[in-house]
Amino acid sequence: MQKILIKNLNLWYADFHALKDVNAAFEDRKITAIIGPSGCGKSTLLRVLNRMNDLVEDVRTSGEVLFDNGNILSPKCDLVSLRRKVGMVFQRPNPFPLSIYKNIVFAEKIHSPSTPRSGLDEIVEESLKAVLLWDELKDKLHKSALSLSLEQKQRLCIARLIAAKSEVVLMDEPCSTLDPQSTAGIEELMRELKKKYAIIIVTHNMQQAVRVSDYTGYFLLGELVEFGGTDKLFTNPKDKRTEDYITGRFG
Amino acid sequence: MRKIKEFIIEKLILLCGVASIIFVVLILLFLLNEGLSLFKDIGPYEFVSGKKWYPISEPPQLGILPLICGSLLVTLGAAIISIPIGVACAVYIAEVAPSWIKDILKAGIELLAAIPSVVLGFIGMVTLSPLIKSVFNLPTGLTALSGSIMLAFMAMPTIVSIAEDALYAVPKSYKEGAFALGATHWQTIWRVILPAASPGILAAVMLGIGRVIGETMAVMMITGNAAKIPDGFLQPVRTLTATIAAEMGEAVVGSEHYFALFAIGLILFIISFIINLTADLFLHRKERR
Structure with missing residues (x-):
């Protein structure tokens, strides 16, 4: 089932044409990886999907991004509910400087402030269990989230999205600040999460794309050069440029 | 070489x-x-808790409780006025204002900081006190309230500029994280940015208050200088600082009066020291994080 459908998407930062006529579809309950050299537009694409690009001044878009039967690029789109459903995990783990507990219930508190304490407790337990942190952290829920290790922080940020009842998880190089062991841990978690969520991950690391993703898109200079099943794209690329990149001749 | x-x-x-x-x-x-x-000559407790300040009567009565109350009242009033406005102004500048308004506001704040306190006192004397006198129907407009209002103007630049720095120092990733969870701009400011900046904002408040407590010229001109324990903001008061400034010139060197003024100076020094130390602790707590 298609979760997000992108049709003829173009994006400009002032005069710079950052995304050129992109067409793609992201499947639900699958992991889609977006690879490509730095500055090729992969993070920009990710930030279109939850309209985080709105924070940048002077951005224009054209085309359509269909999600939940609506075009999220239209001015009528409700950003608050869009961003709740399409959550984002950032390159550097960014838990708020609050307690672990407050980090997780953050979304619940702003979207439904009347949830009783017991409901919040339940959300915290469920989401921490989902990211396999519950056993480690259940006794220090009221400690500052900044005291956690990098991997724990990144897991906490993912738990925050689960607590927000997101449907799509966007990941912007979520492992680039982690060591290989923590990276393996997060990847394991991604495989677990894809049973319920559509995951779109931007990564610099081609091996990571091979390891975790079902579909892969290759971006170059704002253009989606090739998009398809990960196995096929990495073993038998259709486009010469993709082949150059994945064989390491360039990038 | x-x-x-x-x-x-x-x-x-x-x-x-x-x-x-x-x-x-x-x-x-x-x-x-x-x-x-x-x-x-007199015990420290008697000095601090004495209710009468008649330094030139015979024998002199040197109780500074009225002066301490005066200083505290004026400072409290100035804090109540300047902290909410100052912090809100800092939030507006750091988070909300478009850049051209930001530039105008920052220039305005710097200008406010540049006004000499004697000028503030003088403006307060000719504009604010008559207004307070007529609004509250008082015998005199030289009251603690007038002092508080003018001093709030002096505390505000300190509070705004330091609080604004603290708000700017909040990592952008917190803001992005909150937005990405569907928080509105105000929810982001209130639930994430302000708590993250709170040590710096507290330091800003302490330094602003420190400035108010030590201020002399403006309060001397517009608080009425009556060394009585006040029962409210609408009465004339005299502060510790104004007492030293007004009386040092006429005190006989080596007299009890003269030493008493130095003792007041010592108390002010201790108060300012404690305030600055607290502000410093807050700032350092922020750095440790």
């Missing part, structure tokens, strides 16, 4: 560095020496 030059320059810089400490220590010693001399 080059080595000797290096040596001389190094020692000169060292001397300058040490000099500032030596001056502070000398001032403190002088203050202690003169201030503590008073307590040969």
Whole structure:
């Protein structure tokens, strides 16, 4: 089932044409990886999907991004509910400087402030269990989230999205600040999460794309050069440029 | 030759560095020496809790409770006015304002900081006190409230500029994280940015208040200088600082009155020291994080 459908998407930062006529579809309950050299537009694409690009001044878009039967690029789109459903995990783990507990219930508190304490407790337990942190952290829920290790922080940020009842998880190089062991841990978690969520991950690391993703898109200079099943794209690329990149001749 | 030059320059810089400490220590010693001399004649408790300040009656009555109350009342009033406005202004500048308004506001705040306190006092005397007098129907407009309002103007630039720095220092990733969870701009400010900046904002508030407590000229001009324990903001008060400034010139050197003024100075020094220390602790807590 298609979760997000992108049709003829173009994006400009002032005069710079950052995304050129992109067409793609992201499947639900699958992991889609977006690879490509730095500055090729992969993070920009990710930030279109939850309209985080709105924070940048002077951005224009054209085309359509269909999600939940609506075009999220239209001015009528409700950003608050869009961003709740399409959550984002950032390159550097960014838990708020609050307690672990407050980090997780953050979304619940702003979207439904009347949830009783017991409901919040339940959300915290469920989401921490989902990211396999519950056993480690259940006794220090009221400690500052900044005291956690990098991997724990990144897991906490993912738990925050689960607590927000997101449907799509966007990941912007979520492992680039982690060591290989923590990276393996997060990847394991991604495989677990894809049973319920559509995951779109931007990564610099081609091996990571091979390891975790079902579909892969290759971006170059704002253009989606090739998009398809990960196995096929990495073993038998259709486009010469993709082949150059994945064989390491360039990038 | 080059080595000797290096040596001389190094020692000169060292001397300058040490000099500032030596001056502070000398001032403190002088203050202690003169201030503590008073307590040969009256006990410290009697001095601080005495309700009557008649330094030139015979024998002099040296109780500074009215002056302490005056200082605290004026400071409290100034804090109540300047903290909410100052912090809100900092939030507006750091988070909300478009850049051209930001520039205008920052220039305005700097201008406010540049107004000499005597000018503020003088403006307060001719514009604010008559207004307060007529609005509240008082015998005089020279009251604690007038002092508080004018001092709020002096505390505001400090509070705004330091609080604004603290807000800017909040990592952008917190803001992005909150937005990405569907928080509105205001929810992001209230639930994430303000808590993250709170140590810096507290430091800003402490430094602003420190400035108010030590302020002399404006309060001397517009608070009425009556050394009585006030029962409200609408009465004339006299502050610790104004007492020293007004009476030092006429006190006989070596008299109890003279030593009492130094003892007041000592108390002010202690209060400012505690406030600055607290502000420092908050700032350092922020750095440790």
